[in-house]
Amino acid sequence: MTKKQPKSWTLEYGERPWTLNNERTWHHHKRAKIVKEWRDAFCELAQEAMIPHLEQVEVIVRPYVLNARYRQDTGNCFPALKAAVDGVVDAGVLIDDNAKIVTKITFLAPEMGRDGFEITIVAIQ
Numbered sequence: 001m002t003k004k005q006p007k008s009w010t011l012e013y014g015e016r017p018w019t020l021n022n023e024r025t026w027h028h029h030k031r032a033k034i035v036k037e038w039r040d041a042f043c044e045l046a047q048e049a050m051i052p053h054l055e056q057v058e059v060i061v062r063p064y065v066l067n068a069r070y071r072q073d074t075g076n077c078f079p080a081l082k083a084a085v086d087g088v089v090d091a092g093v094l095i096d097d098n099a100k101i102v103t104k105i106t107f108l109a110p111e112m113g114r115d116g117f118e119i120t121i122v123a124i125q
Contacts, residue, residue, distance in 0.1 A: 016115035017080035042087025064116035
């Protein structure tokens with residue numbers, strides 16, 4: 001008997017993710033504008049990927065950073081992740097992003113070479 005592979009979808013946004021360190025210096029209007037941009041982008045990406053409604057998921061996060069000048073800690077882009085997941089909720093994929101629905105978040109180390117941000121949504125069977 002073979003084990004059923006979980007279903008997953010990867011959504012990528014071609015902008016460098018902002019970090020908690022950046023966010024701490026911003027005026028709240030600037031932060032709100034950037035959060036809205038990312039939330040809208042991930043809503044659209046989820047809709048384009050035609051991800052069905054999911055009851056429970058795990059999320060894998062991979063930031064891409066153009067060069068070492070923008071080095072960041074592995075989990076420092078969590079504000080960008082929060083906006084991305086909120087966009088997935090806005091798309092109707094998840095009814096909420098609470099701990100009963102998003103059961104695990106894994107941050108992968110930033111990869112150098114280009115700017116971008118990728119989340120993989122893994123359905124829990």
